[in-house]
Amino acid sequence: MSTTTAQAGTPGAGQDAVVPKAQDDGAGPDRRRRDRLSRHNLAGWLFSTPFLVLFLTFMAFPIVATLLMSFTDFGLRNVTDPLSAQFVGLDNYTKLFQDDKFVKALFNTGYFVILGVPLTIGSGLAAAVLLNSGIDRLRTFFRVGFYAPVVTAIVAVAVIWRFVLDPSEGLIAGLGHQLGIQTPDFLGSETLAMPSLIMMAVWRNMGSAMVLFLAGLQAIPTEVREAARIDGAGIFQEFRRITVPLLRPTMLYVAVMTTIGFLNVFEEPFVMTDGGPNDSTLTISLHMYREGFDFFHMGYASAMAYVLFVIVLAITTLQLRLLKDKTS
Amino acid sequence: MSTTETRAPLAAPASKARRDPAARARRTLVYVLLTAGLIVTVAPFLWMALSSFKTQRELGASPPVWWPSEWTLGNFRELLDRMDVGQALFNSLLVAVFVTVCNLLFCSMLGYALAKLNFAGKRPIFGIVLGALMVPGNLMLLPMFVMMSAMGLIDSYAALILPFAAGAFGVFLMRQFIQAIPDELLEAARMDGAREWYIFWRIVLPLVKPALATLSIFVFLGSWNNFLWPLVATNDPGKYTLPVALATFATDPTQADGSNGVLMAGAFLVVLPVLLVFVLLQRFFTQGIATAGLK
Numbered sequence: 001m002s003t004t005t006a007q008a009g010t011p012g013a014g015q016d017a018v019v020p021k022a023q024d025d026g027a028g029p030d031r032r033r034r035d036r037l038s039r040h041n042l043a044g045w046l047f048s049t050p051f052l053v054l055f056l057t058f059m060a061f062p063i064v065a066t067l068l069m070s071f072t073d074f075g076l077r078n079v080t081d082p083l084s085a086q087f088v089g090l091d092n093y094t095k096l097f098q099d100d101k102f103v104k105a106l107f108n109t110g111y112f113v114i115l116g117v118p119l120t121i122g123s124g125l126a127a128a129v130l131l132n133s134g135i136d137r138l139r140t141f142f143r144v145g146f147y148a149p150v151v152t153a154i155v156a157v158a159v160i161w162r163f164v165l166d167p168s169e170g171l172i173a174g175l176g177h178q179l180g181i182q183t184p185d186f187l188g189s190e191t192l193a194m195p196s197l198i199m200m201a202v203w204r205n206m207g208s209a210m211v212l213f214l215a216g217l218q219a220i221p222t223e224v225r226e227a228a229r230i231d232g233a234g235i236f237q238e239f240r241r242i243t244v245p246l247l248r249p250t251m252l253y254v255a256v257m258t259t260i261g262f263l264n265v266f267e268e269p270f271v272m273t274d275g276g277p278n279d280s281t282l283t284i285s286l287h288m289y290r291e292g293f294d295f296f297h298m299g300y301a302s303a304m305a306y307v308l309f310v311i312v313l314a315i316t317t318l319q320l321r322l323l324k325d326k327t328s
Numbered sequence: 329m330s331t332t333e334t335r336a337p338l339a340a341p342a343s344k345a346r347r348d349p350a351a352r353a354r355r356t357l358v359y360v361l362l363t364a365g366l367i368v369t370v371a372p373f374l375w376m377a378l379s380s381f382k383t384q385r386e387l388g389a390s391p392p393v394w395w396p397s398e399w400t401l402g403n404f405r406e407l408l409d410r411m412d413v414g415q416a417l418f419n420s421l422l423v424a425v426f427v428t429v430c431n432l433l434f435c436s437m438l439g440y441a442l443a444k445l446n447f448a449g450k451r452p453i454f455g456i457v458l459g460a461l462m463v464p465g466n467l468m469l470l471p472m473f474v475m476m477s478a479m480g481l482i483d484s485y486a487a488l489i490l491p492f493a494a495g496a497f498g499v500f501l502m503r504q505f506i507q508a509i510p511d512e513l514l515e516a517a518r519m520d521g522a523r524e525w526y527i528f529w530r531i532v533l534p535l536v537k538p539a540l541a542t543l544s545i546f547v548f549l550g551s552w553n554n555f556l557w558p559l560v561a562t563n564d565p566g567k568y569t570l571p572v573a574l575a576t577f578a579t580d581p582t583q584a585d586g587s588n589g590v591l592m593a594g595a596f597l598v599v600l601p602v603l604l605v606f607v608l609l610q611r612f613f614t615q616g617i618a619t620a621g622l623k
Contacts, residue, residue: 050433
């Protein structure tokens with residue numbers, strides 16, 4: 001039942017689905033319409049109230065407060081007495097770019113995104129295309145398997161991978177030993193720690209990209225593919241000329257969501273490497289967390305949160321532009 | 329089932345495909361690739377599950393031992409000794425249940441208003457919902473901590489529940505599903521004099537049970553796995569959720585050596601309920617993503 005609902009909402013319903021349906025103006029006397037509108041007004045607001053209260057308290061207010069805090073020297077003593085924080089202007093922001101650790105964190109986060117996002121999208125798309133390529137048996141089985149890492153707590157994932165990568169007792173070290181290869185200490189090496197975290201993140205996020213691509217692929221009408229086949233298109237031509245263009249809205253969504261998630265990467269380095277060795281896996285979020293909650297430089301950490309937010313916004317907007325332009 | 333039927337013609341009519349050696353070779357290749365991918369995905373889980381039952385000697389064995397020759401519950405026993413698993417389990421469960429119930433109610437309420445009521449402010453509210461989907465949680469972290477400290481709510485269940493009591497994703501999901509209910513049905517109830525709350529509670533909610541199921545799985549798992557905020561909002565081990573307890577244990581330098589088996593046992597306890605729920609209800613899960621993700 002709900003499958004039909006899901007699919008009915010899927011194809012074609014683009015951004016304009018956002019626009020509420022116009023009231024049917026002709027029917028009924030004016031009075032009754034006005035009554036109904038006011039009734040809807042009251043009910044609409046009452047139904048919205050719980051969400052709005054929670055939204056204002058736990059989202060809107062903190063977002064504004066972060067901005068205000070970023071212009072102050074907010075520290076430990078201000079946790080009990082917020083109003084005594086001193087206004088310091090743009091000091092926190094100028095300090096950020098003289099902070100070697102922040103510059104390094106910026107670089108590391110970029111590295112994580114630039115390598116991680118395309119790998120996640122690529123493997124997710126590959127899995128979806130394989131699952132959609134005419135196999136009828138075991139499809140659910142494979143889908144569940146690929147998706148399992150997505151629903152697993154990141155902390156558990158980190159614990160598992162730390163063990164897999166462990167240089168003395170780990171799975172990879174053991175397999176290497178069997179083959180007579182000396183495997184490196186992945187997480188202990190400045191050059192290999194970040195790629196290891198990226199590999200883990202790709203492993204963990206591939207499934208969610210796959211599910212979205214699968215939904216996108218299933219929304220492509222069969223007739224289109226058949227027509228292409230009849231016109232003599234091969235598999236690769238079909239993929240390039242039919243699948244890729246029609247999958248563009250999905251691609252856009254997956255790319256934007258994955259990028260936002262990866263730009264905010266925190267848990268992986270926090271539990272796996274604690275930012276080390278030698279800050280080689282220190283990310284912006286981890287640096288912010290440390291400055292904020294380990295050293296209580298909360299004004300400074302707020303400035304960092306905002307710089308990250310602006311980066312996320314800028315990249316998201318850029319992605320929306322680039323990927324959308326190609327569609328039209 | 330209908331998906332299988334629509335897909336079959338892609339590989340040319342089914343009967344021909346079976347005889348066509350090229351199509352068969354291709355299908356074999358697809359299965360081989362999928363299986364290879366699956367092994368990579370699932371191997372770490374298997375390794376974890378099996379390792380949590382291994383003895384210290386086999387944990388450190390090189391070459392690695394996959395199948396424990398001697399099964400032991402020692403790791404689990406040690407975990408229970410060193411970490412208050414029962415309390416953490418209880419905390420995680422309590423928080424997840426409350427968060428889920430709140431989301432089901434609040435998100436479907438707003439979802440209904442956005443889908444079926446025409447009221448002034450509907451557009452800006454929907455804009456807020458879409459905007460909230462995009463804002464990273466890290467941005468709220470610092471003032472939220474200050475706010476909770478000021479209210480004396482650090483180390484309270486309220487601090488763990490309230491910030492997640494209504495998510496934009498849930499509103500979006502519910503709106504999508506509720507929109508599919510025919511207007512005539514609700515209009516007829518209104519003609520009969522039903523109030524909006526009655527319509528919502530007695531007509532709309534029963535009709536979107538699959539959506540509610542989907543949302544509850546999402547929210548429950550999301551809450552169960554949530555890490556950063558519970559880490560910040562709790563200092564008292566008695567209020568730790570399971571992931572925080574495990575992470576605290578895992579990153580504690582005094583636990584450094586010989587705790588791999590114990591950590592695997594901990595990971596096993598965190599992962600097992602979630603994987604069970606997911607495998608049993610995965611249909612709702614993937615459906616929900618498809619619906620909310622693509623609109």
